[in-house]
Amino acid sequence: MRLPLKTEYACQVLAQLASTYASGEVRQVEELAAAEHLSPNYLVQILTTLRQAGLVISRRGKNGGYLLARHPEDITLAEIAMALEGGALIESSPGNGGKSAERVRHAWVRVNEAMLQSCGSITLTELIPPRQPQDGADWVI
Amino acid sequence: MRLPLKTEYACQVLAQLASTYASGEVRQVEELAAAEHLSPNYLVQILTTLRQAGLVISRRGKNGGYLLARHPEDITLAEIAMALEGGALIESSPGNGGKSAERVRHAWVRVNEAMLQSCGSITLTELIPPRQPQDGADWVI
DNA sequence: TTTAAAGTTGCGTCGTTTACTAAGGTATTG
DNA sequence: CAATACCTTAGTAAACGACGCAACTTTAAA
Numbered sequence: 001m002r003l004p005l006k007t008e009y010a011c012q013v014l015a016q017l018a019s020t021y022a023s024g025e026v027r028q029v030e031e032l033a034a035a036e037h038l039s040p041n042y043l044v045q046i047l048t049t050l051r052q053a054g055l056v057i058s059r060r061g062k063n064g065g066y067l068l069a070r071h072p073e074d075i076t077l078a079e080i081a082m083a084l085e086g087g088a089l090i091e092s093s094p095g096n097g098g099k100s101a102e103r104v105r106h107a108w109v110r111v112n113e114a115m116l117q118s119c120g121s122i123t124l125t126e127l128i129p130p131r132q133p134q135d136g137a138d139w140v141i
Numbered sequence: 142m143r144l145p146l147k148t149e150y151a152c153q154v155l156a157q158l159a160s161t162y163a164s165g166e167v168r169q170v171e172e173l174a175a176a177e178h179l180s181p182n183y184l185v186q187i188l189t190t191l192r193q194a195g196l197v198i199s200r201r202g203k204n205g206g207y208l209l210a211r212h213p214e215d216i217t218l219a220e221i222a223m224a225l226e227g228g229a230l231i232e233s234s235p236g237n238g239g240k241s242a243e244r245v246r247h248a249w250v251r252v253n254e255a256m257l258q259s260c261g262s263i264t265l266t267e268l269i270p271p272r273q274p275q276d277g278a279d280w281v282i
Numbered sequence: 283t284t285t286a287a288a289g290t291t292g293c294g295t296c297g298t299t300t301a302c303t304a305a306g307g308t309a310t311t312g
Numbered sequence: 313c314a315a316t317a318c319c320t321t322a323g324t325a326a327a328c329g330a331c332g333c334a335a336c337t338t339t340a341a342a
Contacts, residue, residue, distance in 0.1 A: 003233045015241035036239030061339025062287045092144045098177030100156035118255035201318045202310025
């Protein structure tokens with residue numbers, strides 16, 4: 001089971017937004033894309049999904065951009081993954097009518113619940129990147 | 142993240158084998174496939190993988206078939222899933238070099254470990270289908 | 283009020299993976 | 313040696329994922 005790239009990217013960009021949450025300033029797509037090595041056009045689609053899920057807020061027009069909708073401590077991996085993929089984290093198939101199908105299905109539903117719990121205990125604050133040493137500053141002698 | 146059908150089928154066929162583990166008798170592909178509504182040719186591929194992983198034992202030739210390699214209590218969902226998909230249950234991508242990529246990756250590795258633990262606590266005995274009321278017997282008056 | 287920066291939306295496409303079929307090969311038994 | 317049942321590999325069609333592009337809307341600033 002590969003973790004979808006989209007979900008991973010979503011975590012990355014949310015980590016970026018979390019790192020500047022305190023300032024209250026918006027971040028623009030171009031800058032976010034550059035920081036996380038993503039295509040701006042693709043990142044927009046991810047941000048749209050996150051906005052519809054209520055995890056980020058957007059401002060349109062000139063000087064627009066994105067910012068986190070809540071405190072980083074209140075956003076978990078579970079919420080992020082559920083926003084990107086609908087329904088469940090681990091989704092088992094409709095079932096093929098086999099004699100053991102129903103039992104197997106139920107077992108994986110339990111696994112999904114366990115996973116929801118563990119993903120629900122990891123928050124965005126744990127993903128905030130270490131502060132860069134004066135990123136764009138030219139203090140060099 | 143959809144659970145691969147292959148993994149689900151593997152659980153189903155192993156549940157079948159578990160239900161007759163006590164008898165020590167082998168089960169043939171045709172019968173197993175019929176019980177779980179699968180294509181025999183496809184099921185063989187799954188069983189081959191399970192054999193290579195040491196979860197089932199096969200006997201070739203006439204009166205051949207498959208049987209569980211260990212007691213059902215000693216086979217977990219974690220082993221089954223790991224046998225089908227290599228490496229990890231939740232596999233995150235190589236990383237794209239973004240500023241938060243490494244941290245995000247590490248978080249999902251932790252999720253994978255938690256999931257391994259929960260999958261490791263569900264054994265085949267929980268998947269054994271309820272005993273059929275005299276399946277093929279014609280005791281009717 | 284004009285203009286340009288920025289988000290919004292939907293479609294298209296290309297490559298990979300998945301699920302499955304088919305056919306020929308190999309081992310075991312009577 | 314013939315029948316039976318497992319073994320292996322190649323091939324394929326459909327679905328999915330990961331984007332790219334282009335036209336549209338909103339809004340701040342000049």
